[in-house]
Amino acid sequence: MRVTQRTLAAKLGISANAVSLALRNHPSISEATRARVKAMAEEMGYRPNPLVAALTADRNNGRRSDVTTLAYLTTCHHLRSDIKSIRQLFYKGAFERAEACGFALQEFCLAEADFNEAILQRILLSRGIQGVLIAPPSDPNLSIQMDWEYFAVAALGHNLAHPRVHHAAAAAYQDTFNMLSELKAMGYQRPAAILGRRNERNQHSQRWAIFEHLSRQLWGLSQPYVFVCDDALTERTQVEAWLRDVQPDVVISSYHQFKASVATVLGEVPADVGYVAIENSASEEDARIDFVPETVGAVGIDLVTAQLYRNERGIPSVAKAVQVESPFVRGSSLRVLTP
Template sequence: MPSKATLQDVANAAGVHRTTVSLALRDHPRIPAATRERVKAVANQLGYRINPLVAALMQTRRLGRRDRHVTLAFVTSYPTRYGWRPTHHDRPNFFPGAAQRAQELGYKLEDFWLAEPGMTSARFCRILASRGINGLLIGRLPPGLRSLNLDWNRFSCVALGLTLRSPVLHHVTENHFDTAAQAMQRCVERGYRRIGFVYSEANDSPSVGDRWLGAYLLHRNTVPKSRQLPVCPGDPTDEAKFAAWFRRHRPDAIIANHIPPLLPWLARLQVSVPDEVGLVGLESHSSVDCAGVRYDPAVVGALAVDMLVGLLHRNETGIPQSNQHEVLLTGVWHEGQTLPPRC
């Protein structure tokens, strides 16, 4: 196997000093733009990759820091600075668990906001490069945002959840297929016979809904056809569609991604929960003690840091071309108050 190109190899091929190569690859303004582009082209041709851990260590020494921690970036892009944190929404917060795991491994996790006023992708990448930050954890994207445009080749990257659709990075997420499969299994075990599926609110990651629905349909097809209910129309549905579907098919249990909207809808139909219909929530909500599968966001965050540190140690940067890794965390059943056994 041929040896990897070194900084000196790039310097020799470009006819410059190795310090010039180092500065050019970090887009240092001291190096003329034309020289930077030429050095980058030579580096790409030779297949040279900056070792992110060595680069961070050298940056620390250059700045005279005594901090032993290499910084990792937790990248967010919500419209507001901390819109990704509770109590601004009810989605899981992966940051605390990720920060704790980073500290245990000798790193420091710092949050960066892509929507900072005046921020551009190019400027953001320059800021990280100037600080010697080469590892990125991409937090959940806000509803409506599906892609990010960064200079990915500079960084080792791991995404949290499935909201980032482009580019497709290594990522860590909950085992959504298993969540719905567990829900169906619990309903059957407890004596429920007519189990329905409802998208009660829009989900910020369509592929998650596909996994939930796939598990539901797979298990639904194992019961007699007389008990196979159609999925409630609408993605998401609304109260009128839900009411018509419920009256026609009379489910005795409902699996839904969001439980809170269903409670007033059922109340207006004069249907009692859980006496007349059981409920299973595919996502947890602090306002409702609903039966369902629960995940510890701290564990998801820690797993993402473990994956990212592995990439850094192996000097793997950029968008994975054909071997994107997906780490799935399987959740634990939470009893709740909405799915009692049927007599």
């Protein structure tokens, strides 16, 4: 068990504040008490956490040091785009949580020319930056080669193949289960899903497998209705033909462009057919899984800082996956078919 100042305080029968002051040789603590605290600290193997000391110094000095700066590692230039994207929202949540915890968050982009993992590692080590949060990469099998034993690291999403570290992501199973349970309770009987293949590693296959499993479990469908789409612009005709053949009473889509196709083929939404959006840019009027990327970004920061406070570094022997659940919102694109 890690020995903390509270552990020393309980052993000595004094307050944790007195222990803290004694270890810093504060004149308000008698010399005898300081000696007693230091002797107990040595006996119990107490080691101060440099991060806590840096945060305290930053607060006292009114400035921020590199030790209390976290790296936000990206592999593309989405953060600099004028177009609002889900990647910017991940960063927004991470940035705000880091600020709230007393840390700065600085982006380092591996997509920069003449910049690679070796250069990045030298910069981080020279500046004393110990915490790294890896943003969701566009490459579904990305591997980042660094000497990770020097860093507390976590990732967002499922795309990172290496290192396998603690990561935060959407709760795909629970979110899909909640959504389909709501649809069944509302009286829908023939759900169909249009899923984008260009998705996070595992996220697409998770949605697909979960939808098929729950369609069988909740509705007893022997052959669940799923269309896997590569590109919304070029496959509209195929999707509309498929919808005409399947004739679902509710459509779940990861492409907002297909809402118009649903109405064209199946009738008015929601009078003739229900519609659910499961992409991040869903209209607030539509029924949707209300995914908030900012929350996932914030949880990623929590995973990094927790390791820093525990003096943990390197790739964990067992990686933890923190799943962030999103509420299901019925919206105006659904109607109740049964009481």
